[in-house]
Amino acid sequence: MTDRAEAGAAAAEVTGQPVSGVASVGGAVWRAALADGRAVLVKHHPRAGAAQAEATGLAWLAEPGAVPVPAVHGWREHWLVTDYVPAGRPGVAAAEEFGRGLAELHAAGAPTVGSPPPGGPARAWIGLAPMRDEPGEHWPAWYAAHRVRPYLRAAVDQGALSHAQAGLVETVCERIDELAGPPEPPARLHGDLWSGNVHWAADGRAWLIDPAAHGGHRETDLAMLALFGCPHLDRVLAAYHEHTPLADGWQDRVALHQLFPLLVHTVLFGGGYAAQTVAAARAALRA
Structure with a gap:
């Protein structure tokens, strides 16, 4: 069972920034406040390969002049961290x-x-x-x-x-x-x-x-x-x-x-x- 502490740890590991607070967005998704003032979205994927698939998909869709997508900070096994929009x-x-x-x-x-x-x-x-x-x-x-x-x-x-x-x-x-x-x-x-x-x-x-x-x-x-x-x-x-x-x-x-x-x-x-x-x-x- 994932929780807020795990989401904060994932955000800190991926971004390299201390996390000052974590709030639930709904389901297995959290908003993490970083010490440098930024906010990131932290998502837990229980299925193997799903975090990688979403991360590479978002990066591929980030085409100049097309529809904006959240920037991907990184992924680790079951965790994906992106910009919070x-x-x-x-x-x-x-x-x-x-x-x-x-x-x-x-x-x-x-x-x-x-x-x-x-x-x-x-x-x-x-x-x-x-x-x-x-x-x-x-x-x-x-x-x-x-x-x-x-x-x-x-x-x-x-x-x-x-x-x-x-x-x-x-x-x-x-x-x-x-x-x-x-x-x-x-x-x-x-x-x-x-x-x-x-x-x-x-x-x-x-x-x-x-x-x-x-x-x-x-x-x-x-x-x-x-x-x-x-x-x-x-x-x-x-x-x-x-x-x-x-x-x-x-x-x-x-x-x-x-x-x-x-x-x-x-x-x-x-x-x-x-x-x-x-x-x-x-x-x-x-x-």
């Missing part, structure tokens, strides 16, 4: 800047689809679920093999999806080439871009936190952003599209890209996510 409120100007910055981030690219961040482990995580970053050549086949089918099998094994429901998702995989839209170069993805990982800061900007970064299709980030709602999403998408236009028919492919996070949630939480997964598969096939 005070929270603010979402606003229209910040949403539009976020949309443009996200387009810049995606355009920074990746070596291949499925590539992990430089120095990052192939065995990574998306939230509480394991996720493997396995480089591939073509996004449609890679997405079916490494982002849909592993979680589909797990959902069936757990009894969260019936074989009939799984067959519908499998049909999407079989038709993935015709459903995927025009080819695009690999984008540099946040990888877990639901609204909770967009941090609206006191400086009037939106920041990216808690990534599952990898090379992929840019529409995946945007589809995940829409899945659970995001403040001023219409302005985010409009600014993105104005900065870097999306391929024709991208709205029809939202359900296809949402299959991955919905299956992850089905595996982790079951319940209504199974029904949402089936609905997304049906919508993808109708597109």
Whole structure:
């Protein structure tokens, strides 16, 4: 069981600064005040490799002119220490800047689809679920093999999806080439871009936190952003599209890209996510 004293010790070890105080932010996350006046965020990852994956992901996403991310001070086994970014409120100007910055981030690219961040482990995580970053050549086949089918099998094994429901998702995989839209170069993805990982800061900007970064299709980030709602999403998408236009028919492919996070949630939480997964598969096939 981790506690405040362990978080303070981790902050001191990583930064080389004495810690004058530690306060809980929630869950296994703390704010540590350093003796030199700075504040850092200290996060405990119980899963092996997760601190390294997040640290390398944040460093990879720290692209000039893109969306700001907290600076990484370092990581030690299960601990990650980053800058502490005070929270603010979402606003229209910040949403539009976020949309443009996200387009810049995606355009920074990746070596291949499925590539992990430089120095990052192939065995990574998306939230509480394991996720493997396995480089591939073509996004449609890679997405079916490494982002849909592993979680589909797990959902069936757990009894969260019936074989009939799984067959519908499998049909999407079989038709993935015709459903995927025009080819695009690999984008540099946040990888877990639901609204909770967009941090609206006191400086009037939106920041990216808690990534599952990898090379992929840019529409995946945007589809995940829409899945659970995001403040001023219409302005985010409009600014993105104005900065870097999306391929024709991208709205029809939202359900296809949402299959991955919905299956992850089905595996982790079951319940209504199974029904949402089936609905997304049906919508993808109708597109």
